[in-house]
Amino acid sequence: MRVILPLPEVLQRESSRALPVMRLSWRHGILLAGLLCLFTIAADAAGTSPIRSSVFAVLARWTPLLLHGFALNILISVLSMAIGTALGAFLGLALISPDRPLRGTAWGVTQFFRNAPWLVLLFFMIFILPYHLHIGSFDFVLPDWSKAVIGLSLPVMANVAEIVRGGVQSIPNGQWEASESLGFTRHQQLWMIILPQAIRRMLPPWMNLYAILTTSTTLASIVGVNDVVTLAGQVLSAEGSRPDLLAPIYGYVLVMFYIYIYPIAWATRRLEHKYQVRN
Amino acid sequence: MNLIAAWFSHLNETTGINFTVFYDPFDRARFVQGFLVTLELCGVTIVGSVMVGILGAWGQGAASIWLRRLVQFYIQIFRNTPPLVQVYFFYFGLSALLPEVKNSFGMSQPLIGGFVWASISLICFAGAFNVEIFRSGIEAIPHSTLEAAEALGFTRLQTYRQVVLPLGLRICMPALTNNLVNLIKTTPLAYAIAVPELLYVCNQIWSDNENVPEMMLLLFIIYIALVGVLVFIMHRWERALRVPGLGL
């Protein structure tokens, strides 16, 4: 059974055009913040317990702790992206290699990690990876968040590989033929002719992948990493699980992510536009 | 069946590889139950998110600027925030603002349960992506086709139902398949709000039996099989729908 979708070139361009975020404006941020305020005020009015402090005071009190957790989410996302991109670049090149066994293996790896649920991969890494890793005379220590990095970088790797493959295949065949007739070796063709052109087309889906990855870092909370979602739960617990705090606190976390991802989505859209015109 | 049970029981005794779900009736029952819940969750959210996608794409082409803005706002919120936090926000946050009902125990209970909230939030999440996918499919339809429909006296709704949607669907099928695969991969999130789906029951089973690697293996196999089945169905459908001369 084939799990990958080998798309004709036209379709692929269509589907990759569908992915990046579009028509975003600063108004959405304002609207979201406004909505949060509304929820907060509604929740504030709904609460009746005399001992409670105001919802805004609670948010203000716990903001430093929550931001600390959010910083960990960002750290995890940046590291997973870096590792996943490095591995994915190799995997992607293997996907377009003329060597059949290599291509087949790379295809299997890509399919596995693209189709396994991220959360299950995370559970797998947290439970299976040891805390100390001895390689030769080196002794690595793997804290839980670093395992989350590894767990998340694997699906990133597979997706980057697909982006690389798609990018390279989007370059017209004539380029390969022309460069071959000029006496370039395959290695030279790839690195001097094809990749420099393909990389431009890979950038928007790559940035889009980063945005998706960043939202997925919250999954680490389910496997015990002390990220912003875990901390949000602990804050709720410390405040006595007040029902009126639920929407504001989780809404607050939503806003944090929105504010971080918004500029990335905006830049992705700009790049998309720019390259579309040139193409 | 007995043979299989005996073999896995033997496997456990001799090697310690413990697939309890194949020989322990209690574990098997909850595993099957969890699998069924996962199937149901996948089915409901796939259908729901496609419907949201169609409605949203229609709204994006509407004349009313407010409707267009609303759809755009919805898309941006659900695409740029973590689905896990969305699930929590819906399940804990929003339901706190809804009315409650009395249950048989004499306590008030939220109107909407975990499974429904998980479905709603996953539909909203995947639906936001589907809107964009359908829109890109619709935009790829040549203008001349739409003009031809108009010339033939089709109303806007008729054009949408009989020309735009069928053609757009064919164009965006690969992207739609990708997003639905993504949706299946996102359903384990329901675990976080105690929906007894596959990951939830597996977690209970490995807590009781200390057999994490075995259950992990089963989880991987099942999810990859689910994705495979979906892709297979979508490919068959795509082939069945193919229109000669659409220029794809």
Add this chain to the structure above:
Amino acid sequence: MNAKKLALLGILAGLGATIAVNSARADALSDIKAKGVLVVGVKADYPPFGSLSPSGENVGIEPDLARELAKGLGVKVQFVPVVAANRMQFLEQGKIDVMIATMNDTPERAKAVDIVHPDYYASGYNVMVPKTVNLTSWNQLKGVPVCAIQGAFYNKEVAEKFGAETVAFTGVAEALTALRQGRCNAFVYDDTAIEGKLQDPSWKDYDMPLESQDAQPWGIAVKLGDTDLAAYISKSIIDWDKTGLILSLETKYGIKHAAFAVQMHNKYK
């Protein structure tokens, strides 16, 4: 191309094989002293035994006990928040040196980790329900949705013995929230933790009306093979019982003296 192949094979091998490394340390104590830090797994959502302050500091009875242990060794203490579902794995993997995380001392667990004797505390499980509910017997829970925590050993028992429908969440915060919202009618949890919760004025409308079930001792655990560390902790626990440290910590955090703690104090004083 060969190097690429090798790299790919390496990736595959790394993923396919579950890496079993990290042998037991014969001299865990000197390791810890050399590191200068004792890494302790504690709960972060289990007041008054282990929770977080607004500044992110670990507070509660168990972090205090951990500080005592570190003080005795002359090292700093570092906390790792754990939950029931991951604490055993963390210890086995060497992510933490010591686990003081409200863990029941059961024979199955003693196979996987070294549970130090004597046990330092004891608790059973019980349910927390709103005061409006007239609950007099465990059998009334038949068919009732009961919130629980993923990984707690009594979930299965509550479901099988009393017929309750457990709804298990990943953390206490989520379970308590679900109880508050009426998503379940009771919350099955350690009686000690429920007692701690009931002191919180925001939970004044809730109660623990039933008899605790299955009182089980709690053990501090170390990794199998860390024998000298286990011996040191064992001596420390006897010390705590002698001086009444655990009783005074109970007072400090405002909970009743547990029968077990009183009994141990009487035994060793």
